[in-house]
Amino acid sequence: MSNAAIAPETLETIKSLDKYEAGFITDIESDFAPKGLNEDIIRFISAKKNEPDWMLESRLTAYRHWLTLPEPQWANVSFPPVDYQDAYYYAAPKTASAPKSLDELDPKLLETYKKLGIPLREQEMLNGIAVDAVFDSVSVVTTFREKLHSAGVIFCSISEAVQKYPDMIKKYMGSVVPYTDNKHACLNAAVFTDGTFVYIPEGVRCPMELSTYFRINEAKTGQFERTLIVAEKKSYVSYLEGCTAPKRDENQMHAAVVELIAMDDAEIKYSTVQNWYPGDENGKGGIYNFVTKRGICKGARSRISWTQVETGSAITWKYPSCVLLGDDSVGEFYSVALTNNYQQADTGTKMIHIGKNTRSRIIAKGISAGKSNSTYRGLVRIAQKAENARNYTQCDSLLIGDLCGAHTVPYIENKNPTATLEHEATTSKISDKTLFYCRQRGIPEEEALTLIVNGFCKEVLQHLPMEFAVEAQKLVAISLEGSVG
Amino acid sequence: MLKIKNLHVTAAGRPVLKGLSLEMKAGEVHAIMGPNGSGKSTLSYVLAGRDGYEVTDGTVEFMGQDLLAMEPEDRAALGLFLAFQYPVEIPGVSTTTFLKTALNAIRKKRGEKELEPAQFLKLQKQKIKDLGMDAEMMKRGVNVGFSGGEKKRNEVLQMAMLAPKLAIMDETDSGLDIDALKVVSEGVNALRGPDRSFLVITHYQRLLDYIKPDIVHVLANGKIQKTGGPELALLLEEKGYADFYDATEAA
Ligand SMILES: Nc1ncnc2c1ncn2[C@@H]1O[C@H](COP(=O)(O)OP(=O)(O)O)[C@@H](O)[C@H]1O
Ligand SMILES: [Mg+2]
Numbered sequence: 001m002s003n004a005a006i007a008p009e010t011l012e013t014i015k016s017l018d019k020y021e022a023g024f025i026t027d028i029e030s031d032f033a034p035k036g037l038n039e040d041i042i043r044f045i046s047a048k049k050n051e052p053d054w055m056l057e058s059r060l061t062a063y064r065h066w067l068t069l070p071e072p073q074w075a076n077v078s079f080p081p082v083d084y085q086d087a088y089y090y091a092a093p094k095t096a097s098a099p100k101s102l103d104e105l106d107p108k109l110l111e112t113y114k115k116l117g118i119p120l121r122e123q124e125m126l127n128g129i130a131v132d133a134v135f136d137s138v139s140v141v142t143t144f145r146e147k148l149h150s151a152g153v154i155f156c157s158i159s160e161a162v163q164k165y166p167d168m169i170k171k172y173m174g175s176v177v178p179y180t181d182n183k184h185a186c187l188n189a190a191v192f193t194d195g196t197f198v199y200i201p202e203g204v205r206c207p208m209e210l211s212t213y214f215r216i217n218e219a220k221t222g223q224f225e226r227t228l229i230v231a232e233k234k235s236y237v238s239y240l241e242g243c244t245a246p247k248r249d250e251n252q253m254h255a256a257v258v259e260l261i262a263m264d265d266a267e268i269k270y271s272t273v274q275n276w277y278p279g280d281e282n283g284k285g286g287i288y289n290f291v292t293k294r295g296i297c298k299g300a301r302s303r304i305s306w307t308q309v310e311t312g313s314a315i316t317w318k319y320p321s322c323v324l325l326g327d328d329s330v331g332e333f334y335s336v337a338l339t340n341n342y343q344q345a346d347t348g349t350k351m352i353h354i355g356k357n358t359r360s361r362i363i364a365k366g367i368s369a370g371k372s373n374s375t376y377r378g379l380v381r382i383a384q385k386a387e388n389a390r391n392y393t394q395c396d397s398l399l400i401g402d403l404c405g406a407h408t409v410p411y412i413e414n415k416n417p418t419a420t421l422e423h424e425a426t427t428s429k430i431s432d433k434t435l436f437y438c439r440q441r442g443i444p445e446e447e448a449l450t451l452i453v454n455g456f457c458k459e460v461l462q463h464l465p466m467e468f469a470v471e472a473q474k475l476v477a478i479s480l481e482g483s484v485g
Numbered sequence: 486m487l488k489i490k491n492l493h494v495t496a497a498g499r500p501v502l503k504g505l506s507l508e509m510k511a512g513e514v515h516a517i518m519g520p521n522g523s524g525k526s527t528l529s530y531v532l533a534g535r536d537g538y539e540v541t542d543g544t545v546e547f548m549g550q551d552l553l554a555m556e557p558e559d560r561a562a563l564g565l566f567l568a569f570q571y572p573v574e575i576p577g578v579s580t581t582t583f584l585k586t587a588l589n590a591i592r593k594k595r596g597e598k599e600l601e602p603a604q605f606l607k608l609q610k611q612k613i614k615d616l617g618m619d620a621e622m623m624k625r626g627v628n629v630g631f632s633g634g635e636k637k638r639n640e641v642l643q644m645a646m647l648a649p650k651l652a653i654m655d656e657t658d659s660g661l662d663i664d665a666l667k668v669v670s671e672g673v674n675a676l677r678g679p680d681r682s683f684l685v686i687t688h689y690q691r692l693l694d695y696i697k698p699d700i701v702h703v704l705a706n707g708k709i710q711k712t713g714g715p716e717l718a719l720l721l722e723e724k725g726y727a728d729f730y731d732a733t734e735a736a
Contacts, residue, residue: 436535437573441643442561442591451586455577455626
């Protein structure tokens, strides 16, 4: 029978709803770097941040290398060539050129974050989650500094860390993702403007969730942030990032780099709820999300876990990875990538097993609706010395409608015969019968769709910190509106 | 309560129901018996509002309303329930979540207050016990990994929770062994009452030993060929459907 799961009239109604609630613009005066990209712009950014010479030199080295690099071509995404000269690489609210205390913060910024559901005032926070708020190119505030400080935890903007902890920055920044890694990461190394630095000393369990909230506000502005998390022996931290941007007709670039370092017995949980503006229903506008994320399990028995819910962006290009160097270390990747309308996502992970008895687990759920395209791309590499390495990979795709696509591209490179590798993949379609079953029980169509999709993602969502799992479920619901056919 | 008049339905362009008429009063239990392919499931789907079936003629009035003009979820809110011949599986959605979502959606549509989680769980616990089901099953995905009998029992549980005015049961007996059949029938009998009607669709007379119908209809060739009391079911058991085919061929 017909596969048209949902009545066309209903679809039209849902389509007409505009649900990207984060799509507003904050009217605030900003400082810009001149438009375009060249060595002077990089000097401008570095000067704005009062950086030491070594930092400027490292940026310039990256920039010169970037000029020689080709665009990555292998991902299953298509878009016109990016005009790197037609963008601003630095934009900061005039009132917030350096992170301030909450009391000094521009009320417009406070209001912006409140509207986004991120109340920065600590007394307004229910669960005591510390936030670094990055607005365009700068970190405008970090909360709970005192409390974290007394636990020995460093949680500050990366700009501040360059000033205050230069030795650690020199030692670790670029140690996991070198500027030579790929074109996007290289650009970031040249022009990164802010981001977050986290340091958890030996034996410390970070007393609260840490988070960064990235907001792009200005037009024609790229956001290039860096996050660096170092977890010393036997320490633990759970970190979450969220991101949104106003609705604009143009495409804006977001090229971030995240580096995680876990020493012996340390554990880092890194969660992302990515809700960049996805573009409109005709595929106009939206963020190009070109992100390089990698963690290294340096120490024995260390553990890095990536959980991501990717619902936004016109194009998502990211592969949060784990280098399992320490013996008995564990890497995990839990992902939900939801695309609708004309969105494109090429996302997955790399698990590089080097140490003995290293284990990795990959659970990737792709949901495609509308005319969108979603690809899972994952590499599992077992090095020669990685005795008894184990990987389990499960990729499930769910299709909504007939016009979308889902692809699974697993790469396996195994140099050690003792490895155990398991791979499972499924592709399914929401059937008209399942939807009808729900509706027969009184559940309206859109709610039924949300219920089914959230059920499909459950294995991943349950890895998010509780507060965010609920948010993520809602986000999945909102992102699905207007889907299907 | 339910008035079906001269219902004509095509599926994929082929006529399946060809002038079916049927009337039910509140509290009555009607059985529809018919050979495979006679259109029993089609009738149940059309009443519940599934896409893919075209009503080319006829009317259906339910609780005084034009049933065919309504969305499936609105029919459910009005009190129509369909126990599926082949219940679907919904991975990752626990039966509890599913039922709570359904019950509250219906209550909302009716302008009633949604149930608090504690109220809901209490109600569900009682019904699970009545049906002799395992509470652990409620945590599993809807029907995922359930045996045939468990799926059918789960349908009856949902029926009990949603307390419909009209329950249509499409071959609820198929795939059940005799013990499961007894449990399911007892569950259904416990729900019988002056405000609740049942349309029991079955291929075999066996079910009607446990759920005693007031009226039995024979469906063949897209029409009700004969209507009578419980004795009609016994007659069918004995003689089969052959006579009714002849009747339609002649007509
Ligand atoms: N969705 C459909 N598309 C095409 N043909 C259908 C569809 N549903 C039912 N039919 C056809 O209609 C007839 C009656 O089917 P059904 O209602 O399932 O009968 P029963 O439940 O009595 O066995 C059969 O010939 C069947 O093939
Ligand atoms: Mg049938």
